Amino acid sequence: MNIALRPSGGRGEYELAGKQGELSVRDLFELPIFLEILPSTLINAHSKCELADGKPRIRLDPPKVRDSHPAPLITSAMMLPKPRRERVETGGVPLLRWHQYVVQIIRIDVIPHPKNVVIRPVSLRLENATGERLDMSFADRMTRVLRVWTAAAAVEGPVADAVRAHATAFTSTASSAKTLVQAYTDLRTALDKPDGDMLPILEAEFGTGVPELSALGAVIDEPTENEFVEDVHLNPLEARIERVRQWRLCSVRGGAATAFRRDVMQAYNWRCLFSGQRLPRTKATLAAGVDAAHILPWSRFDLDATSNGLCLSKQSHWAFDTGLFRLNYDEGERSYVVSIPDSVRLAAAASQFDLGSFDEMSGVIPRNRLPANEALWPSRHYITKLNRFLDGEAA
DSSP states (O other): OEEEEEOOTTSOEEEEESEETTEEGGGGBTOEEEEEEETTEEEEEEEEEEEETTEEEEEEOSSOOTTOSHHHHHHHHTTOOOOBSOGGGOOOSSSOSTTSOEEEEEEEEEEEOSSOEEEEEEEEEEEOTTSOEEEEEHHHHHHHHHHHHHHHTTOOSHHHHHHHHHHHHHTOTTOOHHHHHHHHHHHHHHTTOOSSOHHHHHHHHHTOOOOOHHHHTOOOOOOOGGGGOSEEOOOHHHHHHHHHHHHHHHHTOSHHHHHHHHHHHHHTTTBOTTTOOBOOOOTTOSSOSEEEEESOTTOSSOTTOGGGEEEEEHHHHHHHHTTSSEEEEETTTTEEEEEOOHHHHHHHHHHTOOOHHHHHHOEEOOGGGSOSSGGGSOOHHHHHHHHHHHTTOOO
16 A cells, blocks of 8 residues: 555645555545554554545644644654655755655555554655656665664764654654654754755764675665555565564664674574574685574664574574564573464465474574573563564554
């Protein structure tokens, strides 16, 4: 499903378009809209989808607050320059300049509830009237924002104060639309009102910039034309797993992520938590056979903490990211348990997918596979939070 900017007189109108599985736009009429900026937090967008002039328009729900439509709130969270809704008044190079582009399409996952609808941004298409276009992954951009938030938490000064206020506003369920808009405005003021993109400026300020991907061996999914189709056939569970996968792909970027990989693999002595195989780099291999996998790739302040990581073989990492494996913590036994969900078993049986080698890894994880320092063990809180998200529960 998409939020799309449609021409309507001189000023564009935001509309909902398409389907999410069996869910249609008509199923969402008159329901209050909430934004899932991070999978752990829902922000009230103070708006609803209404049928106006035969179109599914997104309208502000009183009290009206300027710039509080879902689209500008999403770009505010992403620290993008302020967009316009009048495409004809935009233009020039670079595209990311204040009031010089429109948010043409936002690909979203939609999560219906009896009394509201939750919108989870996936990708954005930004355009201007002179033909410039930029497609952007929401998870990729927000991972960079998260790292700026984290770095600013340990620094003093007006810019750091403004970044902290921005982080608080966009991670608090109590924030009003006015609070969100004000936090974004104050951040720009603290940076002396730059005309262009604020995020690279802040990355330079706090040393969280992203090196070339080739140096990290990372492959990041970039939005494609198919990313913006209006009808999406992923069921809710598949969509949740896919969003976690995208966040994890983005989380491998940056200097902090490089340190995270090193710290996690050293803490586990290059041993896969699920299989028990020890696969370090050797003179005969170019790289270790294990990865550092994030549990919660959107964790606000512990994104790259060792306790937010798992050391996994390439196969186990794939299985964890795709939802084939689930990790739980047994409070009574003080043990970690890896299992294969029933939904995966049913799908595997239907596709004649052999789960034999994965069944061998299932069960209670031996304690000698965990880090020697118990403080570095996988965070029980983050495991629970991840599983609640995958199960569709409110965080």
